Amino acid sequence: MSLLTRSFLRWLPIAVACTLVLGVTYVMVQQSYRTGADDPQIMVAHDIAAKIAAGTAPDQLVSNETVDPSTSLAPFVIVFDSQHIPVVSSGKLAGATPIPPVGILDASKAAGENKVTWQPRRDTRIATVVVPVNGGADGFVLAGRSLLVVERREDMLTKMAGLGWGGTMVATFLAVLLAGGLTGRASRPVL
Numbered sequence: 155m156s157l158l159t160r161s162f163l164r165w166l167p168i169a170v171a172c173t174l175v176l177g178v179t180y181v182m183v184q185q186s187y188r189t190g191a192d193d194p195q196i197m198v199a200h201d202i203a204a205k206i207a208a209g210t211a212p213d214q215l216v217s218n219e220t221v222d223p224s225t226s227l228a229p230f231v232i233v234f235d236s237q238h239i240p241v242v243s244s245g246k247l248a249g250a251t252p253i254p255p256v257g258i259l260d261a262s263k264a265a266g267e268n269k270v271t272w273q274p275r276r277d278t279r280i281a282t283v284v285v286p287v288n289g290g291a292d293g294f295v296l297a298g299r300s301l302l303v304v305e306r307r308e309d310m311l312t313k314m315a316g317l318g319w320g321g322t323m324v325a326t327f328l329a330v331l332l333a334g335g336l337t338g339r340a341s342r343p344v345l
Contacts, residue, residue, distance in 0.1 A: 195283035195297035207289030229299040236292040
């Protein structure tokens, strides 16, 4: 068996182990980025829903400033009534309030909130949190913000992980190849 074949067979379990470790690490960091993108919206949606349930009018809680998530990184809020009709909104896409699929709103009733990535247009992805309003004015509060920065971080993470994985594969194979070559020389009889 050649040195290259022996080295490859010895290296293969190392490559699998390194790939698994790097893969799990990548997934953990990527999920940390993505779940962290929901943090401001969770607070905003729950706070506004609680205040509406306590009797505060939605238009007193939602900013008059308009946010276009296709161009802005700022969070926005849309309050819906129980019939899924927007009551007030600080989010606008092409001058209109974006309306999510009904299922996004309804799914929040069972768990008390629904966190979902919503893509109302091809160029706009939004980290969205929906909270049901329970009380006198049933409805829903949707808080969202653009995922542009988070997705840029994920792209950079993917490139770094790919380069790290490739470098690790090359370095570990060369180490095994070198060790096999040195071991082969040491076991040869001296004449």
